[in-house]
Amino acid sequence: MSETGHLETFKLFINGKSVDALSGKTFDSLNPYTGEPWARLADGGPADVDLAVEAARAAFDGSWGAMSGFDRAAIMRKIATAITDNAERLALLEVRDSGKLMREMLGQLNVLGTWYAYFSGLADKLEGRTVPAVAPRTYFGYTTREPVGVVGAITPWNSPLLLLTMKLAPLLAAGCTCVVKPSEHSPASTVAFAEILTEAGLPPGVLNVVTGWERATGEALAAHRGIDKVAFTGSTATGVKVAQAAIANVNKITLELGGKSPQVVFPDADLDAAANGLVAGVFAATGQTCMAGSRLIVHESVKDELLAKVAERAASIKQGDPTHADTEMGPVANVPQYEKVLGYLDVARAEGATIVAGGEPNAELGGLFVKPTVVLADPSATIVREEVFGPVLAAYTFTDEDQAIALANDTPYGLAGAVWTKDVHRAHRVAGAIRAGTVWINAYRVVTPNMPFGGFGLSGIGRENGVRAVDEYLEEKSVIVELTGGTRDPFKMG
Numbered sequence: 001m002s003e004t005g006h007l008e009t010f011k012l013f014i015n016g017k018s019v020d021a022l023s024g025k026t027f028d029s030l031n032p033y034t035g036e037p038w039a040r041l042a043d044g045g046p047a048d049v050d051l052a053v054e055a056a057r058a059a060f061d062g063s064w065g066a067m068s069g070f071d072r073a074a075i076m077r078k079i080a081t082a083i084t085d086n087a088e089r090l091a092l093l094e095v096r097d098s099g100k101l102m103r104e105m106l107g108q109l110n111v112l113g114t115w116y117a118y119f120s121g122l123a124d125k126l127e128g129r130t131v132p133a134v135a136p137r138t139y140f141g142y143t144t145r146e147p148v149g150v151v152g153a154i155t156p157w158n159s160p161l162l163l164l165t166m167k168l169a170p171l172l173a174a175g176c177t178c179v180v181k182p183s184e185h186s187p188a189s190t191v192a193f194a195e196i197l198t199e200a201g202l203p204p205g206v207l208n209v210v211t212g213w214e215r216a217t218g219e220a221l222a223a224h225r226g227i228d229k230v231a232f233t234g235s236t237a238t239g240v241k242v243a244q245a246a247i248a249n250v251n252k253i254t255l256e257l258g259g260k261s262p263q264v265v266f267p268d269a270d271l272d273a274a275a276n277g278l279v280a281g282v283f284a285a286t287g288q289t290c291m292a293g294s295r296l297i298v299h300e301s302v303k304d305e306l307l308a309k310v311a312e313r314a315a316s317i318k319q320g321d322p323t324h325a326d327t328e329m330g331p332v333a334n335v336p337q338y339e340k341v342l343g344y345l346d347v348a349r350a351e352g353a354t355i356v357a358g359g360e361p362n363a364e365l366g367g368l369f370v371k372p373t374v375v376l377a378d379p380s381a382t383i384v385r386e387e388v389f390g391p392v393l394a395a396y397t398f399t400d401e402d403q404a405i406a407l408a409n410d411t412p413y414g415l416a417g418a419v420w421t422k423d424v425h426r427a428h429r430v431a432g433a434i435r436a437g438t439v440w441i442n443a444y445r446v447v448t449p450n451m452p453f454g455g456f457g458l459s460g461i462g463r464e465n466g467v468r469a470v471d472e473y474l475e476e477k478s479v480i481v482e483l484t485g486g487t488r489d490p491f492k493m494g
Helices: 046-061 069-085 087-098 102-123 160-174 188-199 215-222 236-247 271-282 303-316 335-350 401-408 424-433 467-473
Strands: 008-010 012-014 017-019 026-030 037-042 139-147 150-154 177-181 207-209 229-233 252-256 262-265 295-299 354-357 373-376 392-398 416-420 438-441 474-482
Touching (some): 012 046, 012 188, 037 087, 046 150, 046 207, 069 087, 069 102, 087 102, 087 160, 102 160, 102 467, 150 215, 160 188, 160 229, 160 252, 160 467, 177 215, 188 207, 236 252, 262 271, 295 401, 303 354, 303 373, 303 392, 335 354, 335 373, 416 424, 467 474
Parallel strands (some): 008 037, 150 177, 150 229, 177 207, 262 295, 295 392, 373 392
Antiparallel strands (some): 012 017, 026 037, 139 474, 354 373
């Protein structure tokens, strides 16, 4: 709530304006820490999606589509500055919506502008190439790269603005427009973000936001015939449904999905550093991140020592008000996810796993708090195989390098992983063998705008971040010019 005790209000944002949902309906967003409503959102539906797509199409066919890459780059640089100027406000909105730490979200928002600065440098470099003809002096060929058009973005509740930015920055550089449907559990910051970007100079219709409680709103965007590409971040199960809806219109897709990422610790590793990496990888964000390093694969000779270090650190993690500077872990973001995490812990006990640390709600705090949990389990256990998306680390052992690699790759996912060792040869050897889109060596959970991010297997399709991310939002066109003046044989090809 605001200082006056009233709920903050957030409308839809379409064609550069804040508007009510056509139905007039609203829904409330709950603060995961207090359990109380703090914001009221417009409850948009398929008809509102139609209006947003129309606005995005008009902007693409109009001034934004006609704008040069140099001009788009200038606007993106202004956006970068505006985000930094409004970082504290945006971070607080995300904390209230998702329960994540203020110090984490403020740190994230303070660097978020670098994504727009980075991709602004690519907006004016979307060049094609010349292609030599099969028959010289008969044809001249060249290619152009053109924006795919209107993008439908569907984002999750755990880091709304970062995960939107990983789509929005490259698509703006490419010259596309966007309609975003944020999660119903954390929609407020996205609406405020769109308002800030428009104030910074982004033309009306380039970024539109439709919030909505019902699943039908996101489904309408994914299946909309007026969009040209769908970019989705979320669970694998939902991502498959989104992809099916998009492919029915033969639309392009980018999917950034779930993970069950391994952290492989060899006996020569710096165990204190590895313990810190494990804590950062799975507890720092309450485990609510697709790249969470939620599987610890540790050499049997150092298992007890490392687990003791991690368990001791887990037990000392300070949980509480996510707006406080000394809080190290906040609550689970919403009731369904809280119940899901506890359900997985019940299954782990039933399957004979050993709870090394945590494993239960934090009774002192109540609400949606779960204690940081370390579970020693068999590699075949459900807690090892399935994505929990909570503060739960599942540990098991290996005896040699080949077994470590086999265990790391024994998953349908392939989003991320880590190797902990002082042996430089082994580090690169194992990193190369792990089937994942990102592998850290003696580190974890480092993401930058210039390094590609995405997954193998059930972890997704396509890449975000890095130079090639812009290609995800471009079409390539071939242009072939006849040079002889029409003297060729009309019945011969080429």
